[in-house]
Amino acid sequence: MNKRHLYLLVLSLSAFGLGLFVYKAAVLQFPLVPQTQAELWNVEVHLTFFAKNKPVKASLALPRNTRRYAIVDENFISQGYGLTTVKDDENRRATWSIRNANGKQHLYYRATVRRVEVADLHTEPRMPDIAISPLLGAQLAAAQALLADIKEKSADATTMVAELFSRMKHPNADPNLQLLLAKDYSPENKLELATDILDLAKIPNRIVHGVRLAEFQRQATIVHWLQIFVKGEWKSHHPETGSPDIPSNYFTWWRGLQPLMDIDGGDKLAMTMTVAPNQEEAIQAAMYHTQLATPELLEFSLFSLPLEAQAVYRILLMVPLGALLLLVLRNVIGIKTFGTFMPILMALAFRETQLLWGVILFSFVVALGLGVRFYLEHLKLLLVPRLASLLIIVILLMAALSILSHKLGLDRGLSVALFPMVILTMTIERMCIVWEERGASESIQQGLGSLAVASLTYVAMTIPYMEHLLFVFPELLLLFLAGTLLMGRYSGFRLLELRRFKALTQ
Amino acid sequence: MFALSKALAKQGVLGLNHRNAGYTLWHNPRHLFPLVDDKLTTKQLAEAAGLAVPKLYGVIEIERQVRGLSNLLKPYDDFVIKPAQGSGGDGIVVITGRRSHRYRKASGHFVTQEGLDHHVSNILSGLYSLGGHPDKALIEYRVQFDPVFEAISFQGIPDIRIIIFLGVPVMAMVRLPTRMSDGKANLHQGAIGAGIDLATGRTLSGVWKNEIVTEHPDTEQSITGVQIPHWETLLHQSAQCYELTGLGYQGVDLVLDKTQGPLILELNARPGLNIQIANQAGLLPRLQMVEKESKNLIKLEDRLAFATRHFAASSNDPSEPRGQ
Numbered sequence: 151m152n153k154r155h156l157y158l159l160v161l162s163l164s165a166f167g168l169g170l171f172v173y174k175a176a177v178l179q180f181p182l183v184p185q186t187q188a189e190l191w192n193v194e195v196h197l198t199f200f201a202k203n204k205p206v207k208a209s210l211a212l213p214r215n216t217r218r219y220a221i222v223d224e225n226f227i228s229q230g231y232g233l234t235t236v237k238d239d240e241n242r243r244a245t246w247s248i249r250n251a252n253g254k255q256h257l258y259y260r261a262t263v264r265r266v267e268v269a270d271l272h273t274e275p276r277m278p279d280i281a282i283s284p285l286l287g288a289q290l291a292a293a294q295a296l297l298a299d300i301k302e303k304s305a306d307a308t309t310m311v312a313e314l315f316s317r318m319k320h321p322n323a324d325p326n327l328q329l330l331l332a333k334d335y336s337p338e339n340k341l342e343l344a345t346d347i348l349d350l351a352k353i354p355n356r357i358v359h360g361v362r363l364a365e366f367q368r369q370a371t372i373v374h375w376l377q378i379f380v381k382g383e384w385k386s387h388h389p390e391t392g393s394p395d396i397p398s399n400y401f402t403w404w405r406g407l408q409p410l411m412d413i414d415g416g417d418k419l420a421m422t423m424t425v426a427p428n429q430e431e432a433i434q435a436a437m438y439h440t441q442l443a444t445p446e447l448l449e450f451s452l453f454s455l456p457l458e459a460q461a462v463y464r465i466l467l468m469v470p471l472g473a474l475l476l477l478v479l480r481n482v483i484g485i486k487t488f489g490t491f492m493p494i495l496m497a498l499a500f501r502e503t504q505l506l507w508g509v510i511l512f513s514f515v516v517a518l519g520l521g522v523r524f525y526l527e528h529l530k531l532l533l534v535p536r537l538a539s540l541l542i543i544v545i546l547l548m549a550a551l552s553i554l555s556h557k558l559g560l561d562r563g564l565s566v567a568l569f570p571m572v573i574l575t576m577t578i579e580r581m582c583i584v585w586e587e588r589g590a591s592e593s594i595q596q597g598l599g600s601l602a603v604a605s606l607t608y609v610a611m612t613i614p615y616m617e618h619l620l621f622v623f624p625e626l627l628l629l630f631l632a633g634t635l636l637m638g639r640y641s642g643f644r645l646l647e648l649r650r651f652k653a654l655t656q
Numbered sequence: 657m658f659a660l661s662k663a664l665a666k667q668g669v670l671g672l673n674h675r676n677a678g679y680t681l682w683h684n685p686r687h688l689f690p691l692v693d694d695k696l697t698t699k700q701l702a703e704a705a706g707l708a709v710p711k712l713y714g715v716i717e718i719e720r721q722v723r724g725l726s727n728l729l730k731p732y733d734d735f736v737i738k739p740a741q742g743s744g745g746d747g748i749v750v751i752t753g754r755r756s757h758r759y760r761k762a763s764g765h766f767v768t769q770e771g772l773d774h775h776v777s778n779i780l781s782g783l784y785s786l787g788g789h790p791d792k793a794l795i796e797y798r799v800q801f802d803p804v805f806e807a808i809s810f811q812g813i814p815d816i817r818i819i820i821f822l823g824v825p826v827m828a829m830v831r832l833p834t835r836m837s838d839g840k841a842n843l844h845q846g847a848i849g850a851g852i853d854l855a856t857g858r859t860l861s862g863v864w865k866n867e868i869v870t871e872h873p874d875t876e877q878s879i880t881g882v883q884i885p886h887w888e889t890l891l892h893q894s895a896q897c898y899e900l901t902g903l904g905y906q907g908v909d910l911v912l913d914k915t916q917g918p919l920i921l922e923l924n925a926r927p928g929l930n931i932q933i934a935n936q937a938g939l940l941p942r943l944q945m946v947e948k949e950s951k952n953l954i955k956l957e958d959r960l961a962f963a964t965r966h967f968a969a970s971s972n973d974p975s976e977p978r979g980q
Binding site for chain 1: 657660661663664665667669671672673674676677678719746770771774777778781782783844845863866867868932933936937938
């Protein structure tokens, strides 16, 4: 009787989920496969600051049409604020203002840009004015010495810039550079110095800031590069590589030395920039159909959320897939893991570190942590203080690994910071206890089991096709739910149990 | 793989998923679990019902009491310390004697007062309890085992596990400590499990680390055909645990003391499945037989009679007709 109840529930869940899926796919024509090359991008800037019961003026640099990208749509979300946009020949700036505001404030700017393939705009760029270098005194002398040296070793303006950037990579090797940079080796400072030196050499130049439109980025970083004006056109130089080429997926946001954003009358100004491939045209079309047929469906869909939240759900919706896999590995195969959901949390961390690095870093932290834990055993500490000290040690180990790998130039090692440290601590503690009570082999076996399950879960949770499918058709989760409910009454043998009971069949 | 699965299913072997989905989740209501999860409660319950248990020397409940441990232990030369909510025998320390300021463990190793104190505070902080809850440490009488087991156990105390389903004993085994198990009667720590014929109380062959054995690996004595003394009483006592706790599917652990006879050590609401390997038989047909007849199995005598009639060693033959 009870089983029939379960079957009915499973049946109705799957019928509903599958029905909605088929309706959306067949009638509304939501695409089943992701488009390979996204041509439309959504870029969203979210500004936050604290106002102090005073008039506030906040400004933000805005992008404009470039040779490679055209802005097809843009909007501002700012409740109660007045908005003006100003345009000069280089940049556009939006200024939000309000007479009186208090507390945390949120301002949004959202743009949709399209990749355009126009090779040349018809307007001929005019010869820019050459700025006067602001360097004075000792700095001027150092800059002139450096410039003379670089000129000696280059043929034209392009190779000169390349030489300058290659020297800036190792600023300690050149005393002049050391003086000019004044110990601030940030990319921004290097770029600023480069413009000063090029001004001195009478080469027209400008700094360009932009974002890379290549993949989903929840927190996109602004990249900076340099352009010089030679033979009637602007040439880009990448400050890291020095090469006179900028990948075509860099979208120019603003130019010059102005900051991206500015605030007057508030403080703690912060910004997150989200870059997302726009729902492809296929989805746009499907959404249009939906708008006509069943507008409620769209009103309450994930597409109605802000981009930042959509980005979170893209990841969250993959967790059930990991859970389902974990369920199969534990209850049908019979693999033992430390902690029920520990492998899923590790798999989420692997998203940031990539699999190989994730496995290496995990093994490192756990092995070192186990060593420390065995030492702590001698001190005979009580449980909670022992766990707390282990947690502190795990964090120290993570920091040490980050610093060490950064020094070695392995920047992937930095991502160890994203490991769930509480889970790591509990894993180390449990491994140690199992080690003491059931022996090393059992402990290592369970540790490797957990790692294997985490890796498999990671692989499953990063299938781009599944990501697309679950985001466009979240009703498929009802099928997952039905599956897990059904598994809840699975009473067959676990695969590894067969080996255990093998002696019984002889 | 499928052939193996089929062969095991034909034998009526109960898997972990099936045990959980079909028996423990079904017949063991969660609100009864505290009765068996806390050994102190079980002990008090059993004593009230007139069942024999090892005498309790003392209970340590809070960290402050650990300082008084050496005083509490003063009158006793040998004793057992165990976590009240431990599982699978973890955290149990058996002390067999003293030498000056040190205690001798069953394995022959010595432990200092400080080591013992630390062990007790580990128990209190919940290291061995299910879910890591704060726990109590029980100090109780160390069982002097019956000489019948002298030849077939290595240090430690052998214990007897009987599975009681709806008040009917359905399967039994004796767990014999080995050198590997550090004197503990736990299969996963390397003890031997030997099946017992429910009708006669004689041991069948044994299992050691998932392997069938007929001799004890340390003493090299045969472990089959050993008559367990007081078998009737053992069955009687264990079957009464059904009324004691109300759990439909439980494992009863007993020991045979040289002078006091059978004593109940603990009850288990999720008993392990290795007993099937020790008995070379699956649990499923027996459980199904009991389920089918459960209406007629109310009185204790009827239940015991049913067990001895149907679950004798000869009925392990798979050709025997099975219950539906």
